[in-house]
Amino acid sequence: xxxxxxxxxxxxxxxxxxxxxxxxxxxxxxxMLRTAEKKILSYLKTGYKGWYxxxxxxxxxxxxxxxxxxxxxxxxTPILLLHGLAAGVALWVLNLDSLAKxxxxxxxxxxxxxxxxxxxxxxxxxxxxxxxxxxxEEWRKEMQLEKFVLLxxxxxxxxxxxxxxxxxxxxxxxxxxxxxxxPEKPAEVARKKEIPLWAKVIAYMxxxxxxxxxxxxxGPFGQWLIETARPDIVRxxxxxxxxxxxxxxxxxxxxxxxxxxxESAFHxxxxxxxxxxxxxxxxxxxxxxxxxITLLYGNRSWVDHSPGEHIKQVRPTSYVNVQTITGAxxxxxxxxxxxxxxxxxxxxxxxxxxSKLNNSISVRPSDPRILNESRTENEEDIxxxxxxxxxxVDTDKxxxx
Numbered sequence: 431x432x433x434x435x436x437x438x439x440x441x442x443x444x445x446x447x448x449x450x451x452x453x454x455x456x457x458x459x460x461x462m463l464r465t466a467e468k469k470i471l472s473y474l475k476t477g478y479k480g481w482y483x484x485x486x487x488x489x490x491x492x493x494x495x496x497x498x499x500x501x502x503x504x505x506x507t508p509i510l511l512l513h514g515l516a517a518g519v520a521l522w523v524l525n526l527d528s529l530a531k532x533x534x535x536x537x538x539x540x541x542x543x544x545x546x547x548x549x550x551x552x553x554x555x556x557x558x559x560x561x562x563x564x565x566x567e568e569w570r571k572e573m574q575l576e577k578f579v580l581l582x583x584x585x586x587x588x589x590x591x592x593x594x595x596x597x598x599x600x601x602x603x604x605x606x607x608x609x610x611x612x613p614e615k616p617a618e619v620a621r622k623k624e625i626p627l628w629a630k631v632i633a634y635m636x637x638x639x640x641x642x643x644x645x646x647x648x649g650p651f652g653q654w655l656i657e658t659a660r661p662d663i664v665r666x667x668x669x670x671x672x673x674x675x676x677x678x679x680x681x682x683x684x685x686x687x688x689x690x691x692x693e694s695a696f697h698x699x700x701x702x703x704x705x706x707x708x709x710x711x712x713x714x715x716x717x718x719x720x721x722x723i724t725l726l727y728g729n730r731s732w733v734d735h736s737p738g739e740h741i742k743q744v745r746p747t748s749y750v751n752v753q754t755i756t757g758a759x760x761x762x763x764x765x766x767x768x769x770x771x772x773x774x775x776x777x778x779x780x781x782x783x784x785s786k787l788n789n790s791i792s793v794r795p796s797d798p799r800i801l802n803e804s805r806t807e808n809e810e811d812i813x814x815x816x817x818x819x820x821x822x823v824d825t826d827k828x829x830x831x
Contacts, residue, residue: 463545463684469677470520473670476500476530480519485568489541489561490549495569496539500526506533507579507602509778512566513537514584514610515696518544518685521678524670524767529774536573540586541565542692544685551695555707558695563593570600579778581605583763584733585696588612591710591717598718603781605724605774608762611699611706612737656682666764704732711737715744722749722787724777728758728765749787751777 471478479502482494498519509529511522519537529535539546541562552558566589570578580601582590587609594601657664657679668675686693701707714737717723723745725738738752753773758765780787 459684460545462680466677466681466684467518467520467545469674470523470667470671470681471498471526473523474500474527476527478526483538483569483572485541485565485572488549488565488568489551490547493541493547493549493565493568495541495547495565496545497569497573498526498537500530500535502534504532504534507577507778507782508534508536508575509579509581509774510566510575511535511537512540512580512582512586512590513543514582514586515693516682516686517583518681520681522763523667525763525771525774528768528771532775533579533778536578538566538569540589540692542695546692548689548691551691551698553694553698555699558698559589559592559708562589562692562695563596566593567597567600576600577602579603579605579781581607581774582609583607584610584760588699588706588710591714594718594721595713595716598721601721603722603724603777603787604717605726605777607726607770608728608731608733608760609710609725609737610704610733612710613705613734614709614711615701615705663761663764666761711740714741717745719745719748720786722751722777722781724751724773725753726762726770726773727752727754728760728762729754729756730758730765731760731762733760747789749780749789749791 467480471480478498478500480496480498483497485493485495487493496519511519511525513519513521518539522537526535526537542548542551551561577600580590580594580603582588582605584607587606588611590604590606591609594604657676663682664675664678667678671677699706699708723741725741727733727735727738735752735754738750742750742752755762755766755769755773758770763770780791784791
């Protein structure tokens with residue numbers, strides 16, 4: 431299988447430390463990851479295709495990007511989805527059918543994540559970011575796509591913005607879903623209580639480690655750890671997957687129990703988990719003013735929303751649409767999937783209608799009836815369609831399009 435050809439790396443989390451190597455007892459199974467992904471995507475109504483796109487020696491000696499496509503035959507401008515940290519293509523399952531009704535949809539496992547290759551990234555923040563952006567551009571070249579709508583969630587939003595800055599002629603519309611890495615890290619504020627010495631010691635010890643080290647440390651109990659620590663994530667899919675909801679934790683576990691390649695790149699880019707070493711608010715003015723931006727925040731998210739207003743201020747003549755979705759958290763594309771999908775489709779339609787979007791274009795309000803629907807009602811409607819199984823092609827043989 432193609433996954434077995436990926437480079438074997440030891441990140442700083444393991445290299446040079448017999449302690450962490452001794453605890454590296456995690457159980458990664460390419461077959462389990464593939465099975466979990468196929469089971470989750472089997473709930474789609476739209477037929478999809480999954481395959482490897484060979485992008486060559488971008489970071490490693492032979493990098494491959496796992497790609498899923500829907501409605502590839504449509505002549506409309508395609509949309510490319512970039513996931514966040516610890517995620518992969520299957521977690522877009524609540525969005526793919528809706529987005530694919532009007533245009534081609536491509537979802538990829540970013541290099542170093544999911545089923546894609548896991549090369550050794552640079553430990554320097556700017557270079558690691560550049561490597562990830564370069565991998566997306568090489569993927570585009572292999573796919574022979576002239577232009578696309580680019581949607582990124584969390585870390586994917588940070589990378590999507592970086593890509594748009596470097597390749598503005600390729601981005602028809604930039605859609606950012608609760609993007610990570612935009613605000614500057616605030617100055618330390620005085621604490622009410624002194625931090626205990628033991629807490630300082632633990633914080634110092636885990637600082638060099640990648641964010642998901644505990645999942646790998648848990649070994650065969652990693653899936654249980656995900657189900658226990660983040661039952662909210664699993665629960666978001668229950669109206670659709672019902673009795674198969676355990677595949678979500680299995681999928682997330684198998685995505686992250688592997689060598690933490692892309693995760694190490696994220697670790698290099700971050701300044702404390704919540705911030706980036708090179709925050710995007712200080713660089714957004716580098717983005718071509720002709721690239722329209724739609725920002726979709728969850729009002730319950732931990733992500734700072736203020737950069738959205740800052741972007742509107744520094745791009746006064748550009749199209750910038752900032753929307754906050756009530757009742758949604760950081761995983762805004764899951765929490766209120768139907769409302770999220772509607773905003774995305776509206777952004778795509780505007781870009782189809784106008785060759786150039788600017789701040790003079792008014793945004794048509796979404797249907798209030800749909801915006802006021804509860805998440806439970808939306809998901810139950812989708813759940814009733816679970817028996818419609820799509821045709822699917824899944825080949826482990828790497829190829830270029």
